[in-house]
Amino acid sequence: MSLVIENVWPRTASWSGGELTLGGVGVRALAAEYGTPLYVIDEADFKERCLSWLDALPDGDVHYGGKAFLCPEVVRWLAELGLSLDVCTGGELAVARAGGMPPERVVFHGNNKSPAELRKAVEWGIGCVVVDSFTEIDRLAAIARELGVRQRVMIRVTPGVDPHTHAFIATGGDGSKFGFSLSAGLAMRAVAHVLSEPSLELYGLHSHIGSQILETDSFRLAAARMTDFVAAVEAEHGYQVTRLDLGGGLGIGYVPGDPLPPTPAELVAALQKETGGLHLAVEPGRSIAGPSTVAIYEVGTIKGDFVSVDGGLSDNPRPAMYDANYIAALASRASTAGPRPVTVVGKHCESGDVLVRDLPLPADLTPGDLLAVPVSGAYQRSMASNYNHVPRPAVVAVRDGGARAVVRRETEEDLLRLYS
Template sequence: MSRFVHPAGDRHAEVLPEDRPPHAPADLNTLDPTIWPRTSGRVGGSITIGGVDVRDLVAEHGTPLYVVDEEDFRSRCRDYRAAFADGEVHYAGKAFLCREVARWIMQEGLGLDVCSAGELAVALSVGFPPERITMHGNNKSPAELERAVEAGVGHIVVDSFEEIARLGFLADRHGKRPKVMIRVTVGVEAHTHEFIATAHDDQKFGLSLNSGAAAEAARRILALPQLELVGLHSHIGSQITDTAGFEVAAGRLAKLMVQIKEEHDVVLPELDLGGGYGIAYVEGDETLDVKEIADSLREIVTRVAESAGLPVPRLTVEPGRSIAGIAGVTLYEVGTIKDVEGLRTYVSVDGGMSDNIRTALYGADYTARLASRESDAGPMLSRMVGKHCESGDMVVRDLWLPQDLATGDLIAVAGTGAYCRSLANNYNYLPKPAVVAVKDGESRVIVRRETEDDLLRGQL
């Protein structure tokens, strides 16, 4: 452990791990373009997004407030569509989905991944083409499977033997033959947090390659004429910043494809390598360029298929965070500011773990800036905390804010477009914030703020 002395003096001394040395940025007002939305900037000192001043957004819509840069979101969809022009791109709806986002995805020509009847309902409610929808989930209920079969979703990714039997029965009952893929647990452990690494054997998703369960799933599906086995699916984790794991996964999936061909004389035409591509949350975070991802995965799949003597399968990817993440910013109003002598300054805001649980859930890091004005004051080592009755209720664990920060100032937290609204909750009976889309100097609500009536609805 090392002791760090704040530039303002000993009263801000802090003890932090050596592997994460605190350092104040040279300018507390700058907006790193790798972290903030593509249309963000400062005008008259205030942060603007999509040509709209955050002060105006807060005056009209209140705080906390999720802000989505529509042009940023759509442009990242177009980047993926262009990079994977010879394959398929399915947006992972779990990152953030609402009816308007489903429309954006549809209009930009992407497919959509859903993993519940609710997410499917959102997509279908705006006329999303069902053939461009993939249904995921490790424990799909019979009702969810039936809804997917009835709707005619393009692919159902099977995750268990029980599901194969259920799906076969439902397909027969409805006179349909759904296309299915097998979610394969390939034994590749992504270098990420334990809770978001999803391809090692000891976890709930998929059918193990090592145990032979994936091969047995293929046998059972191919024995059912009601189901059409079209490919294999793998997802090795989230917030991944290199493609090495995908190469190992593709190689192992190719071996299973060879086994299926040799055993059943069936050549699977599709391969889905999932998503999980990382974004920058704080300065220095590594990211993956979309074109580099596409070129690398295409080369990997081609090489692996050819070496296995297989036709090159059609590649599908499932980006979510890397489309929605940077496009979203959350705005808060500063409440109490409490200097804890000898440690740090606690800055309390009017939200917290109900609108962003990622920090408490798995130690996520974020970048935050004073948003309603610029400041030339010196840096103040801070912890940005919420208003909930939990010591772990933190939005940003360690950050630098200007020493002249005051109650009523607005703080913007970058990179909150993915998994913040999706994981939002009503802890302490806080209503969920509104979601506002901004573009070309205009704003509009795409998900309204909850009210106390919403919180009480359903209670007897």
């Protein structure tokens, strides 16, 4: 029998008198001070998950995948703990700088980095740029040459591995928009191209096969193919690649009963079996941020089996995009009423604005109650939009009975400020 997820709440979560407490702070007090919808990040939980990756790979590099969730305060946590950071846009680069991450510990991804973004990265002294196209190699080489530096690069290789995840988050197949195809010979051409540019230093090779992967077989196959490619590069060019970045993608459980994913230690051990003595880097994001955060909503209306809350599609697009599953729980009071199945929906003018389907909640649920949705830290607030001109929620960090906003709530004034 396969092991499954049993508890999806952060490590410090507890219940008292029917109220959910996170980091020693009750959700009623949090909602009263910061409003709803609200993202509550358990700082201790987040940091413990970071440390589990560092413990799993003490002789390698752990680059937190910033696209999962990023703000300057999170950058400060990462820097203090000793993690590096993976960014993929100029905006994420700016957040890295604002949070004080040393530039040599930042890796810059992306399949279409603009010349302006590349220039800012090189001028800042970024540790490594992951090149993704021949155009980018030429573009970056020219910028580095103009600035009089030798820029470290990794080449993103597409190893042709199907990670058995949602098509929208599978990135390692031959039809991917990312990287240089291994099977088509483009990866070896990219190596030759980089080696021919005096202003570039081939720092290592990179691959990333996808996201929300719940087994090690796909990772091991990608690692084996990349290790074979390292040997092929040395045979053809006489250049010894010593560094291999195998990306992120480790999945998490979202609801009780989901398959139990490998631990960081189990995944790293599987990768090391395939890669020998190469210096390894990994890029966890979802597995750190996801389980550490709970979304809090207030019930607004109840109409038949529909329970409408004050957020939805604009702060969590994952159910609409990926058919993602979540649970929610009454978090502000105790109830002795029996459960009845409901569908929790958002406030947006879309029939697809659904957060949780067929969820048993107390039959006496009423407007003003608070619902808590666990495992809400990855690709929710970071993908939030202003659809229907709804301001984006605040993010509050809790720890040891204290709370502080690390991302303030947007206001209507913020939205109107963009208009001329």
